[in-house]
Each structure stands twice: as C-alpha cells, then as structure tokens.
Amino acid sequence: MAVKQLSIFVENKEGKLAAITDAIAGANVDIRAMSVADTQDFGIFRLIVTDPEKAKEALESCGSFVSITEVVGVSIPDEPGSLAKIVRLLAQNNINIEYMYAFITVSKKYASVVLRVADNAQAEKILVDNGVKLLEESDIKNM
C-alpha cells in the first residue's frame, strides 16, 4: 500500500540542488510533493514523484546519492480539522510521526499528506479502520 519516497543527499554547497532538479527534469519525471530536512553541512531532499525508479536512475547517473523509503500517503478532505483528525488518531494509538509534509494541491476537494512512521503497516491499518483513504503509487501517477 505504501508510497515510495526518494531521499537525496544534498551537500550544503552552491549548485548541488540545481544538479538534482536538473536530473529529475531531464528524466521527464513530475514532482508531486517535497520536503527538505537540513543540517549545517547537508540536507536531505525528499520527493514523491511520478516514477521513482526512473528518477533514481537519472539521479545516480549524475552522481547523486539516493535511497528509496516507503512512506504512508493519505488523502483527506480539504477542510478544517481533517489533518487534526488523523494526527490525533495516530497519537491515540501511540504512533510517532517522524516527519510529514503535504502534496502540491491538484484537487479542490482533497489534500494529500505524506507521513513517516516507524511501522507503515500498523499505521495504515489504523487509518483504514477509521475510514481514511490511503494513496497508492497509481494515485500519484494519475494525480
């Protein structure tokens, strides 16, 4: 069920990020969501893309360091309180969210959110049991 996320190591130097975005553009892969975790020396650029394998290949051929992690993707109504609902749900079940970020909104009705937790299957079960819609790879391609 989980969604594949690309994590790219980016040194904190001029031009490093540009090389990465150029490689993804060159592979004709679309970016759906992104977030950056940064430290003083480096950052980790996290992406949800239309074709993770193709993007990884293109990035690696230009010398980038990439890993693929599975994350939980959810689709929630674009209205007040819907994010609060799932976050509360996970909290009540003692599931710690390591990080999360939102998708670029393409629908006026739904918002999409990426969640990083320790145990995807456990989180997904709780979400599904409570009527939350999960995202699949095919949803991302067709967004």
Place this chain on the structure above:
Amino acid sequence: MMNKRYFQPKAETMPYEELKKMQDEKLVKQVRHVYNNVEYYRSLMNEKGVTPDDIKGIDDLHKLPFIKKDDLRQSYPDGLLATDMKNCVRIHSTSGTTGKRVVAFYTQNDIDMWEECCARAIVAAGGSSEDVCQVCYGYGLFTGGSGLHGGSHKVGCLTLPMSSGNTDRQIQFMMDLKSTFLCCTPSYAAYIGETLKEKGYKPEDNTLKAGIFGAEPWTEEMRKDIEKNLGIKAYDIYGLTEMSGPGVAFECEEQKGMHINEDHFIAEIINPETGEVLPIGSKGELVFTSLDKEAFPLLRYRTRDICVLSREKCSCGRTFVRMTKPLGRSDDMMIIRGVNVFPSQIETVLLNNGYTPNYQIIVDRINNKDTFDINVEMRPEDFSDTPKGITAKEKELQSAMMAMLGINPKIHLVVPNSIPRSEGKAVRVIDNRKRLGINI
C-alpha cells in the same frame, strides 16, 4: 632582584672542546649500555656490522644505524627498554601510527635530567624561585605538563599544576595567585590572551612576565600577538617524548633559535633521502642521540623534523648549538592542537569501522585554534531518509578517531565517490595553516 642567568652554568657555558670530550665519553658508554641491554639494538648494529668497539667518540657516530618511529612501534611496549623494569619510575607515551603507542620509560635519573632541561628553559626565560609558574600543558601520558611541572619545581617556582582547558579557572588562578610564568601550547596562550581581552582585561592587568610555549608549530606573528595580548615575552621550547619530552632545546633571551642541551643529546642533521650526515648550517632532518637516558636510550633517532643548526656564538653565553624552529616534516605527520597525527592512523580507524579509506583531512587555524575536519565517503547503508542516521554515524566515527588520535576531529560523511582520486598520490591532507606562514 638579580636573576640567575643559567640554571646549570657549568654545563650550559662549557667550552666546545670540553663539551665534545664529554660527549665522546658518554657516547662510548651509552653505546655499550644499549648494545648489552637491548636485543633490538644489538641486532640492528650486528646487521650493520658495527660493534661497541668501533665507537670511540662522536666522530664515529655516523657508523651507528638510525632508529625510526617504526622501530619504536615494532618494539611496543618495552622492546627498547634498556634497564630492569624495577628501576623505572614512570612512563609517558605518544601516539603511534597504527594505534600502537610509543611508550617511553624513565628511571629517576632520567626524570631528573629531563626536569633539569626544563628548568634551564625556565631560567633562560628569566625565571627564578620567586616566580609563580602556571603549567597549562596537558598532564598525563603527554609529556608537556609533567616536564614543565618538574622544571618549575627544580627552579623552585610556586607551581600551579592547572593542566589544559577550563579557561575561566585558568584566568581566575592567574589573577588570584599572581602567576608570572605561563607554560602551554602557543595556541592555548593565544586563546587565553583573547579571552582576557574579551573579559575586559588589559595586558597590564595580569602579573605574567614570560611564557614558555611549544609542542606545536607557531609563527613570529603569533608570538607578537601573544606578547601583545598578555603583556609578556614569549619563549619557544622544543622536545619529543622519544628523547624525554619538552626541554630538549629551548630559547634564551636572544631568541635566535633554540639551544639544544648538548650535554645530554647529540644533534645531527642528515639528508632525509640518503641518510648522509650534512655539515652544520645545512637544512635537513634532525637526528638525536640520547647520551644519559638509562631506561629508554635512543641512538640516532630520526625526528622527521626538518631544521638548520648553528654554532655561531650566542650573546647569552651558552655554548650549546642552536636549532631553528622545525621548518617542516620529512614525513606526513601533522601536529594538530599539539597532538601528532598521521594520516595512516585515520586510515586504520576507517578500515576498522568498515569504511573505505577514501577521506580528506582539512586542517586550519581559526582564531588561533586548530580546526580539524575529516571528510569520509559514506556507505549506502549509512543513508536513508533522515539526517539523524548520518549524524549518529558521524558521532560514532568521531569517538573512534578520538580513541586513536587523542583529539576530536569533526567528521563529515559525504557522497560516495565524491572525494577526488588524483592519479598517483591522492590529496589526502589540505592544511590551510600554510596560508598563515606556519611551517607544518
């Protein structure tokens, strides 16, 4: 108050002919001592076809084999010990290149000789029993603290055994106990000077009059900075654990090179490539023979320090030969924050921890303190989607480096294959201290 000019006037001002005769006699005795008591040396000498009978004085010194850091490493821990362990009273130690340290043993006579050498340095810098000597070299296995501490005792100074670090406490004791002498690494002296300035003290607010600084390379500019900020005269001191510790050579008020304590050590300058002895005044590798050491006597030890000797008459009245500050190294050793670091040690730590030996060392001096960074290529398993995994690996590697080197580098994990592999010898070390004119 009339200061003594010399701690041991007879030795320090001995006419050269007399000194040479003394060295002749001591060398003959020392070679016999070493040959009879150290198996390792005996085989080195047998290999070279030389026996103690061939050594009649210092003119025969060149016949003896050299001994190198590598020999010391191979003899770890006590293969070069020349006396019964029960005659020894202390050890000190320096880091080796593969994690094996060099252990130097001392008898009480060895300690006395060493401390007297340090006492000579303190007196040459104007010290007397009326002084308060603040020793902020590290204590412990490192020779810096113990050497100057012992020298300060011999002179009769009030000794403050501060060890290094805790700058606020250093300053408090300096002010409250009215220190007049400061002994530490030049970079720490500079740091204390800057801290005093930051706290609003003027140079005339402290009672310091002189400092004895060594154990790392420094420049004349740094000397001027330290002298200005602390309001003192700064003296250089040279030494190495293999010979005893600090005090093998020291500066007098002339400050034109450091006088080598030639009644205890013979200095030679050789061509580091061929081993050929070079005439006085030539630039080459400094080689020491220890004449009086009982427990750990080294004959013709190659220091790897490049320098020049001068026997020109010194106005201070000392007859001992003078050496320049080391002008460089004939090997790849770096001195960082007063600690000897070999790239091979870093390589060993990387291999032991499962990393490829692709790394880059970047050394600099910022605000008079050495910075020490190591870039290491990470492995695929080091990287996932959060920074904390990488940071944890960096910390882990830093601890392993600390255990090997005795100082903490800052580790940066970088992308695999991103460190340039130059053809032939890789550019492993970038020492930016060169831009400050520091001879490294």
